[in-house]
Amino acid sequence: xxxxxxxxxxxxxxxxxxxxxxxxxxxxxxxxxxxxxxxxxxxxxxxxxxxxxxxxxxxxxxxxxxxxxxxxxxxxxxxxxxxxxxxxxxxxxxxxxxxxxxxxxxxxxxxxxxxxxxxxxxxxxxxxxxxxxxxxxxxxxxxxxxxxxxxxxxxxxxxxxxxxxxxxxxxxxxxxxxxxxxxxxxxxxxxxxxxxxxxxxxxxxxxxxxxxxxxxxx
Numbered sequence: 001x002x003x004x005x006x007x008x009x010x011x012x013x014x015x016x017x018x019x020x021x022x023x024x025x026x027x028x029x030x031x032x033x034x035x036x037x038x039x040x041x042x043x044x045x046x047x048x049x050x051x052x053x054x055x056x057x058x059x060x061x062x063x064x065x066x067x068x069x070x071x072x073x074x075x076x077x078x079x080x081x082x083x084x085x086x087x088x089x090x091x092x093x094x095x096x097x098x099x100x101x102x103x104x105x106x107x108x109x110x111x112x113x114x115x116x117x118x119x120x121x122x123x124x125x126x127x128x129x130x131x132x133x134x135x136x137x138x139x140x141x142x143x144x145x146x147x148x149x150x151x152x153x154x155x156x157x158x159x160x161x162x163x164x165x166x167x168x169x170x171x172x173x174x175x176x177x178x179x180x181x182x183x184x185x186x187x188x189x190x191x192x193x194x195x196x197x198x199x200x201x202x203x204x205x206x207x208x209x210x211x212x213x214x215x216x217x218x
Contacts, residue, residue, distance in 0.1 A: 003016060004016065006097040006098045006099065008077055008097065009077045009079035010076050012055070012077065013081055015051055015055075017050050021044035022045055024043070024044050024045070024095065025043050043093065044094075048086070060072050060075070061073055061074075070083060070085070080094060082094060099169060115131075118165065119144065128148075130148065130150065130157050130161060131149070137150060154176065155184055158181060162187050163190070164181065164189065164190045165193065167193050187208075188208060190209050191210050192212070193211075194212075195214065197211075199215055
């Protein structure tokens with residue numbers, strides 16, 4: 001069972017859930033639209049004890065929009081993160097703040113996968129690409145054919161490559177052997193499109209590490 005990490009817009013509040021939600025929903029009522037500033041609001045339902053606040057619990061503010069319905073947000077950036085429903089012993093975490101949930105990690109579903117767009121643009125620029133995914137290789141081959149190379153595991157894909165580009169959140173990618181990565185890559189360069197690794201951890205690994213919306217490690 002995969003778990004997910006989430007955070008507010010600025011990263012001052014961070015939390016985790018241990019598994020897939022037991023329900024997902026989309027709401028377009030006027031309250032949800034106003035709160036999320038979007039046409040719809042996507043939510044994922046968990047038991048309250050499945051949500052673990054890892055950072056910034058004291059920064060979370062609450063607004064009781066109706067009895068037993070507490071919308072929670074970060075007091076630093078204003079980013080909404082979840083709604084707490086004590087009376088029903090559940091919390092609904094906004095789908096947009098859970099890393100990886102929207103694109104169905106740990107499945108072979110590649111519909112609308114950003115990796116396909118990135119591969120297309122890299123090929124247009126003359127790059128040579130070798131790819132690996134634990135489940136979706138067959139689907140990727142059906143779309144891309146022999147325009148790219150394919151590897152059999154997460155380390156052989158790196159052999160003699162100039163950089164590692166991470167486009168999916170598979171569990172096996174979250175805790176890699178960084179020494180094996182160093183042995184395989186020609187240049188110690190990682191572009192992390194899913195923010196799999198903590199900045200503090202990567203700061204001392206010796207990589208050029210570029211992630212989304214966070215400090216660049218050089």
